[in-house]
Amino acid sequence: MTAFFSQAFDIVPHFENDMFSEFVLPSKFRLAFFKPVGASAKSFQATAGRGGCAFGITVSDVDGLYRKLAALPAGLGLQLSGPPKEHPWGEKSFLLTDMDGNRWEITQTPSPDGMLTER
Numbered sequence: 001m002t003a004f005f006s007q008a009f010d011i012v013p014h015f016e017n018d019m020f021s022e023f024v025l026p027s028k029f030r031l032a033f034f035k036p037v038g039a040s041a042k043s044f045q046a047t048a049g050r051g052g053c054a055f056g057i058t059v060s061d062v063d064g065l066y067r068k069l070a071a072l073p074a075g076l077g078l079q080l081s082g083p084p085k086e087h088p089w090g091e092k093s094f095l096l097t098d099m100d101g102n103r104w105e106i107t108q109t110p111s112p113d114g115m116l117t118e119r
Contacts, residue, residue, distance in 0.1 A: 001033040001100060004076070008069060009059070025057075054103040062092050062108035069096065084108070 002021040006012060013021045014030075022032040059065050062084045070080060081095035090110040097103050 001098070001102075004098060005031075005033070008065070009057070027058075049101070054105060056105040056107060058107050058109055060108065062094065062106060065106060066094050 002013060002016060005023065011023055011025070014024045015022045018035075019037070020032065020034040022030060024030055066080070066084050069078060072078060077099040079097040084092045084094045084106075086092050091107050093105050093107040095103065095105055
């Protein structure tokens, strides 16, 4: 996941080792990936179903990222919903299921700061 996230979103981990990686996004939001072992394995399972949650990330060029992900080898196991779709509230997005089964909504907003604006 660390390599995928880094390559897909052109960001390097703020911290990384064999068990844990943390990214600090431009908004200062922190996102971490870790292997559930030891005490954390009691609450988190690497093979657990992901149907009950999803992630969202805002990018500056949703069309470019879609093209980049669509060009990755099929063997990675990514699933894309299709090209980005325009929404009535001004956003444009597509859905991604990553190789671990995590669901993502990849979005571009109409404002430079990534926040929704009233239409």
